[in-house]
Amino acid sequence: MSIIVQKFGGTSVANTQRIFSAAQKAIREAERGHQVVVAVSAMAGETDRLLNLANEIDPAGSPRERDMLASTGEQVSIALMTMAIQKLGRPAVSFIASQIDMRTDARFTKAKILSIDDANICQALNEGKIVVVAGFQGVTDNREITTLGRGGSDTTAVALAAILQAKRCDIYTDVDGVYAADPRIVPKAKKIPALAYEEMLEMASSGAKVLHSRSVQFAAKYNVPVQVLSSFEEKPGTMITQEAQTMEDVVVSAVTHSMKEAKVTLSGIADKPGTAAAIFKFLAEKNINVDMIVQNVAEKDSADISFTIERADLPYIKKYEENLRQLIHCRNISYDDKIAKISAVGVGMRTHAGVAARMFDTLASKGINILMISTSEIKISCVIHENYTELAVRALCEEFGLQEEKA
Numbered sequence: 001m002s003i004i005v006q007k008f009g010g011t012s013v014a015n016t017q018r019i020f021s022a023a024q025k026a027i028r029e030a031e032r033g034h035q036v037v038v039a040v041s042a043m044a045g046e047t048d049r050l051l052n053l054a055n056e057i058d059p060a061g062s063p064r065e066r067d068m069l070a071s072t073g074e075q076v077s078i079a080l081m082t083m084a085i086q087k088l089g090r091p092a093v094s095f096i097a098s099q100i101d102m103r104t105d106a107r108f109t110k111a112k113i114l115s116i117d118d119a120n121i122c123q124a125l126n127e128g129k130i131v132v133v134a135g136f137q138g139v140t141d142n143r144e145i146t147t148l149g150r151g152g153s154d155t156t157a158v159a160l161a162a163i164l165q166a167k168r169c170d171i172y173t174d175v176d177g178v179y180a181a182d183p184r185i186v187p188k189a190k191k192i193p194a195l196a197y198e199e200m201l202e203m204a205s206s207g208a209k210v211l212h213s214r215s216v217q218f219a220a221k222y223n224v225p226v227q228v229l230s231s232f233e234e235k236p237g238t239m240i241t242q243e244a245q246t247m248e249d250v251v252v253s254a255v256t257h258s259m260k261e262a263k264v265t266l267s268g269i270a271d272k273p274g275t276a277a278a279i280f281k282f283l284a285e286k287n288i289n290v291d292m293i294v295q296n297v298a299e300k301d302s303a304d305i306s307f308t309i310e311r312a313d314l315p316y317i318k319k320y321e322e323n324l325r326q327l328i329h330c331r332n333i334s335y336d337d338k339i340a341k342i343s344a345v346g347v348g349m350r351t352h353a354g355v356a357a358r359m360f361d362t363l364a365s366k367g368i369n370i371l372m373i374s375t376s377e378i379k380i381s382c383v384i385h386e387n388y389t390e391l392a393v394r395a396l397c398e399e400f401g402l403q404e405e406k407a
Contacts (some may be wrong), residue, residue, distance in 0.1 A: 002167040003125070004029045007135065007157035012231035014044035015075050016084070022172065022231060023084035026130050030090060035125040037164065039135040039157035042073025046284040047136075048151075060315040063108035063287070067137075068145045070109075071097075074134035074153070082132045092130040095120060097137040097145070097407045102156070104138030104212050107287050111138050111146035112214075113155065116163045134159060134168040151212030159217040162222035168228045169219070170237075171211060176230035177238035178203070180254045180402035186394045188403040192238055192253060199253060199347055200240045202379040206343035207258030211359050216240070251348035251355060252400040257393050258341045259386055261291060261308045263371065264317060266324075268331025271303040278328055279305065286320055288313045292341075292374045292383065302331075306372065308383065311337050334379040339371065340389040344396060356380050362399045368392055 006029065008022045022038075029036045041047075050069050054061055078094040085092035104111035124131045135153025138146045148155050154171060161169035178200070181189040195203075197220035204213035210228055219226045219240065229237035236277055269275050276295065283290060291308045309317065314337060317324075321333055342363075349355050359380055363370060368391065372383035384392060397403055 001033060001035050003037060003161075003164050004034040005037045005039065005157050005161040005164065005166045006167045006168065007153055007171045008040045008041065008081070008231065009153065009171075009173045010044035010046070012172050013040060013081065016080065018231070019077075019080050019084045020088070023081060023088055023148055025231075026085060027088055027090050030130055034167070036123070037121060037131045037133060037166070038081065038158055039133050039153055039160060040074060040077045041153040043077050046073040046076070060319045064144065067108045067111075067145055070147050071134075071137040071145050074136050078132045078134045085130050085132070090130055091128055092132055093124050094132040094134075096134045098139045098143065100133065102138045102159075104140060104148070106142070106144065106146070108144075108146055108157050109291070110149045110287060111140075113138060113148070113159050113218075114266060116159060118163050119330050121160075121164065148214070149212075151215075153211075154212040154215035156217060158218040158222075158226060161224045161226075162218055166224065169224050171226060171228050172231040173210060173213075174231065175210060175228075176235040177228050177345045178208070178240075178254075182209070182257065183395055185257075185390050186397045186403060189397060190402055190404055191293065193236070195238060195240050195253070196243055196347065197240060199345060199378065202343070202345045202376065203254050203256050206345065206379060206381055207256040208254065209262075211240075250346065251352045252344045252346040252396075252402065253348070254345045255396045255400065255402060256343045256345060258343075259339075259342055259389060259391055260311050261339060261383075261385065262311045262314050262335060262337040263306055263308050263339050265306040265334045265336075266305060266328065266330045266332075267304045267334070268299075268302050269328050270303060271297060271301050275303075275328055276305065279324070282320075282324055282327055283309075283317070286316060288317055292372050292381065294372050307370070308339070308341070313346065324361055338386050339383050340386040340392075341383050342389070342392045342396065343379055343380055344400065345379045347378050349359050349378050349380075358399060359396065362395050363392060366391055366395050 073166045082094040101117035135156040179189040201216040226240040295305045368388045
């Protein structure tokens with residue numbers, strides 16, 4: 001029997017009515033002759049509620065204890081989901097991460113999956129049960145509880161699909177697929193029926209909220225077909241596979257945005273070999289991920305370097321500011337958490353010139369100043385002030401024809 005892995009996000013299990021609806025979807029796949037594994041997030045708003053409590057105590061508090069706290073949300077939702085499936089007449093069993101030995105490294109709040117022991121899952125499936133697994137969480141070699149970072153339930157689901165060699169991984173969310181832009185900002189944004197892993201990965205890493213970037217990396221590595229579907233509407237979704245047919249004249253497939261980053265600027269650092277290496281080695285040791293980096297020569301023998309990090313990491317970098325200052329002897333460290341990253345993504349960029357010029361001209365025409373720029377083969381990203389986020393997204397969607405034609 002083939003295996004289908006389903007993942008239900010927080011909005012899909014926000015209350016008991018929605019949990020029953022999700023349970024029916026799992027049962028429907030079982031009735032089609034599939035073995036079913038379900039990965040579940042915490043109920044909508046629960047992880048935020050827990051982490052807000054932690055922030056009230058200490059915004060830079062122990063990452064270990066934050067994981068201990070945050071991981072409890074999924075335990076609630078998997079128990080309720082399993083009870084709903086049983087109530088609807090189908091045998092089911094729930095597992096937290098330690099019960100399937102979902103082993104991770106010890107980077108609390110951002111752990112990476114190392115291995116999964118599928119013995120308990122396979123036994124339950126062979127007994128005819130639907131298996132419900134807690135997303136987002138893992139366990140270290142020392143049996144410490146970890147979490148995979150926000151959106152980590154997507155990664156849990158795809159990792160399960162990979163280890164179980166599932167036919168498909170269905171990601172159920174509050175939208176009916178992947179769109180060319182956030183429909184809340186661009187209501188007429190085009191829906192994308194199919195995407196290649198490469199394109200989806202660039203979209204996810206630059207702010208598209210529908211899938212977590214690490215889940216796409218897993219899918220690409222293990223060639224797991226991923227389908228993004230709505231929990232609330234019976235509509236075709238978006239299929240993400242190794243290769244997706246795209247029209248050659250589609251230059252830009254999507255415009256994404258992220259408002260979860262902050263810019264850090266180190267002024268007056270020594271302009272000599274090894275300075276940048278020392279900075280980013282220090283940040284890596286503190287488990288602080290860096291996205292965009294720009295260095296400028298400031299004055300003779302000195303330079304300025306700016307980089308972006310997740311806003312959630314700001315309290316930690318501030319906590320270690322004096323250590324960093326002493327390490328590189330910089331004149332000043334400044335922070336800006338009022339930024340947004342806007343990205344244009346499309347495999348068509350490989351064969352079409354002038355995309356950057358069109359993007360920069362469009363932003364300039366709206367009076368939007370660009371603070372930082374980074375590029376890849378199929379993506380161009382700009383950092384701007386967060387107040388201009390919606391204006392920038394709408395303007396770029398219009399420029400690149402990413403809205404449905406008016407009737």
